[in-house]
Amino acid sequence: MKRVQRGEVAIPTSITRRLWAFFHRLASPRYFYELAGKLVPWLGWGTVLLLAAGLYGGLWFAPADYQQGDAYRIIFIHVPAAWMSLFVYVLMAGAGFIGLVWRIKIADVVAKTCAPIGASFAFLTLCTGSLWGKPMWGTYWVWDARLTSELILLFLYLGYIALESAIEDRRTAARASSVLALVGVVNIPIIHYSVDWWHTLHQGPTVFKLGGPSISLDMLVPLLLMTLAFKLFFFTMLLVRARTEVLEREANSAWVRETVTSQ
Amino acid sequence: MTSFHEFIHMGGFAFYVWTSYAIFALIFAWNVFQPLFHQRRVRERLARRSRGMPR
Numbered sequence: 001m002k003r004v005q006r007g008e009v010a011i012p013t014s015i016t017r018r019l020w021a022f023f024h025r026l027a028s029p030r031y032f033y034e035l036a037g038k039l040v041p042w043l044g045w046g047t048v049l050l051l052a053a054g055l056y057g058g059l060w061f062a063p064a065d066y067q068q069g070d071a072y073r074i075i076f077i078h079v080p081a082a083w084m085s086l087f088v089y090v091l092m093a094g095a096g097f098i099g100l101v102w103r104i105k106i107a108d109v110v111a112k113t114c115a116p117i118g119a120s121f122a123f124l125t126l127c128t129g130s131l132w133g134k135p136m137w138g139t140y141w142v143w144d145a146r147l148t149s150e151l152i153l154l155f156l157y158l159g160y161i162a163l164e165s166a167i168e169d170r171r172t173a174a175r176a177s178s179v180l181a182l183v184g185v186v187n188i189p190i191i192h193y194s195v196d197w198w199h200t201l202h203q204g205p206t207v208f209k210l211g212g213p214s215i216s217l218d219m220l221v222p223l224l225l226m227t228l229a230f231k232l233f234f235f236t237m238l239l240v241r242a243r244t245e246v247l248e249r250e251a252n253s254a255w256v257r258e259t260v261t262s263q
Numbered sequence: 264m265t266s267f268h269e270f271i272h273m274g275g276f277a278f279y280v281w282t283s284y285a286i287f288a289l290i291f292a293w294n295v296f297q298p299l300f301h302q303r304r305v306r307e308r309l310a311r312r313s314r315g316m317p318r
Contacts, residue, residue: 059284060264070274077287120290128283135279237294244302247309257313260306 027104029246030255036239043236050229057222065219071135076222078128079207080230081121085153086188088118088234092160093185096178105249106242108174111181112164113241117234119157125150137201145194146202149187156184170249 025031058076065072092114099107129147130140141147160177167173195204207213213220250256264270273280 060270064274069276071276071279073273073276073280074283077283081287117294120294124287124290127286131279131283131286135276233291233294237298240302241298244298244305247302248305251309251312256309260309261313 027106029105029250030253032106033243033246033259036243040236040239040243043232043239047229047232047236050225050232054222054225054229057218057225062218062222063216068136071132072219074128074132075219076226078125078132079223080227081124081128082150083227084230084234085118085121085125085150086191087231088114088121089153089156089181090185090188092118093178093181096174096181099174100178100182106246108170108178109242109245109249110238111174111178113238113245115157115161115164117237117241119154119161121230121234122150122154122157126154133201142201144200144202145198146191146200149191149194152187153184153191156180156187160184 026035054076058073062073064070092111095107095111095114098104099111126147129150133142134140160180163180164173164177167176194200195202206215207220207223215223247256247260271277
């Protein structure tokens with residue numbers, strides 16, 4: 001057997017050590033505020049470029065669908081919004097969990113700022129789905145599994161926002177709303193698998209399925225561009241909101257007073 | 264798409280497609296402007312407070 005030198009296992013490689021150091025610094029509100037301020041313009045311009053390319057590809061370049069005609073073009077906002085409404089919820093619950101267990105302030109801030117953006121994605125999903133359902137299914141709404149579970153997701157977001165803002169004390173508010181968010185995670189697989197588990201009007205998976213996506217490349221590329229645009233947009237606005245929240249929470253510290261009076 | 268008319272018409276689905284995209288534009292615009300206005304209000308409030316003026 002190879003003899004293990006003393007301390008060989010305990011010393012992390014330099015990359016892990018640097019990563020840990022980065023996370024430790026990230027937990028400091030001031031460092032987070034400054035780093036976020038530097039990232040926002042890059043993410044913002046990235047969003048603009050991706051949106052421009054995605055909208056051009058989706059609305060002009062992509063051909064009409066052989067079954068749905070041009071009505072299918074709603075997919076380029078409906079599907080990214082739906083994916084993001086799930087992604088943001090998982091991120092919100094994850095950040096809430098970190099805040100709950102390790103009491104990291106920034107995690108509470110991230111969880112709180114996820115909620116309004118996630119709610120607007122869920123709302124957009126329901127509106128565009130409804131407007132797509134009318135010409136394709138003949139109705140704006142049916143109480144089937146996919147639609148109902150997505151509606152519950154919107155209510156979870158709204159419940160989270162209401163609960164968070166109803167409690168005066170920040171720590172208690174963060175704890176209570178994180179528990180609500182974590183309980184609500186059960187809804188995420190239900191939404192995702194609803195089209196397989198129940199008989200529904202909603203079409204099944206097109207992109208993530210066995211044997212690869214059953215969608216033409218001219219349609220898939222704009223869809224992926226729009227998905228990336230939605231993702232960058234989310235992170236841009238998350239950081240903008242989180243910076244404001246950090247300023248409010250750290251209002252009494254010297255660096256915040258300096259920052260707000262300097263302009 | 265080959266012509267501007269075709270683009271506007273959306274194969275007869277103009278109402279559904281363009282209403283969807285209008286809602287999308289409104290929600291994105293709200294998501295951009297609401298946090299920016301809020302940030303300005305918060306900064307002004309904190310600046311007033313740290314200058315020792317009554318709120």
